[in-house]
Amino acid sequence: MKSITIKGSKRESVGKVATKALRNAGMVPCVIYGGDKPMHFSAEELAFRNLVYTPNVYTAIINVDGEKTTAILKDIQFHPVTDRIIHADFYQLFDDKEITMRIPVKLTGTSPGVLNGGSLRFTNRKLSVKALPSNLPDFVTADISKLKIGAKLVVTSLFNDNYTFMHPDNTVVVQVRTSRNATVSEEDEEETTEAATPAAE
Numbered sequence: 001m002k003s004i005t006i007k008g009s010k011r012e013s014v015g016k017v018a019t020k021a022l023r024n025a026g027m028v029p030c031v032i033y034g035g036d037k038p039m040h041f042s043a044e045e046l047a048f049r050n051l052v053y054t055p056n057v058y059t060a061i062i063n064v065d066g067e068k069t070t071a072i073l074k075d076i077q078f079h080p081v082t083d084r085i086i087h088a089d090f091y092q093l094f095d096d097k098e099i100t101m102r103i104p105v106k107l108t109g110t111s112p113g114v115l116n117g118g119s120l121r122f123t124n125r126k127l128s129v130k131a132l133p134s135n136l137p138d139f140v141t142a143d144i145s146k147l148k149i150g151a152k153l154v155v156t157s158l159f160n161d162n163y164t165f166m167h168p169d170n171t172v173v174v175q176v177r178t179s180r181n182a183t184v185s186e187e188d189e190e191e192t193t194e195a196a197t198p199a200a201e
Contacts, residue, residue, distance in 0.1 A: 001136040003070070004051050005061045008043035028085050032062060032071055034092035039064065045085050052076060052085070057103055059133065062090060070133065072101060093133045100166055102126040103137055105173060109145025113176035118149040124173045127155065131163035147176045 008030065011018070019029050027042040041064045051058055051073060062069045071090035079086050093099060104126050114120050127140055137160075142153055152175030155165045165171075 001057070001059050001133075001138055003059045003061050005063055006043050006047045006051070007063045008041040008047075008065075010064055011040040011042055014040050023084075023086060028088055030062075030088045030090060032069055032090045032092055033074070034071070034094075035069075039069070048076075048085055048088065055104060056138065057101060059093065059136070060090060072099065095133060098130050098132055099136070100128055100130045101136060103129045104139045105142050106139040107142050107144050107174065109143045111144040111147040111176050113147050113149040113151060114144075116149060117179055118176040119179045120144075121175050121177055122173075123175065124155075124167075124171065127158075127173070128166040129163045130166055135162040137163065142173055144174060144176075147174070149176050149178050151176055 011022075011029065014029075022029055022042050026045050028045050028048065030041050030043055032039040032041070041062070043062075051060060060071050060073060062071055070093045072093060073088060074091045075089040076085060077087040078084065091099070105122075105124065107122070111118070111120060129136065129140065131137075140158055140160075142158055144153065147153065153173045154169065155167045155171040155173055156169045158165070158173065
């Protein structure tokens with residue numbers, strides 16, 4: 001998984017007055033959990049732009065006064081009026097400890113059901129994945145090239161040795177549903193005809 005570097009400085013004081021002063025200066029108070037003890041630091045709000053305002057998911061390399069820590073963003077708070085970032089929580093990653101993240105799903109191929117007028121329902125655009133940090137994917141690939149009208153892909157269809165899906169096996173990721181404009185393909189018509197024609201005696 002790709003990473004984004006955020007440079008910060010340790011916070012000597014974590015009180016309300018110091019926190020307000022940081023925010024007034026365009027800085028975001030942050031905490032990294034998961035290590036021996038929480039580490040408080042601050043970083044420029046602009047440094048979060050490529051980490052937060054994107055459909056992609058990244059790990060973060062937090063560089064605090066030259067000390068680098070690999071982490072993931074666990075929680076972020078926005079101001080209710082201005083929508084500015086006012087606080088961020090990170091969780092430290094370790095090479096030998098699995099972590100759970102919500103990973104975006106990327107569709108590939110063209111669905112014959114959609115070509116015949118069916119409606120594509122992309123019900124789970126992100127999936128919770130558990131893996132070692134080195135095995136976390138940038139995205140989960142879902143091939144829809146065999147989806148006819150009425151067909152669906154469930155999470156078990158996307159199985160991968162490198163990670164585990166944290167969803168029930170019957171979780172629907174994407175499906176093609178019929179619509180008023182849908183037409184039946186020749187192949188489907190043949191299957192329907194064969195099924196409807198009784199076997200010759």
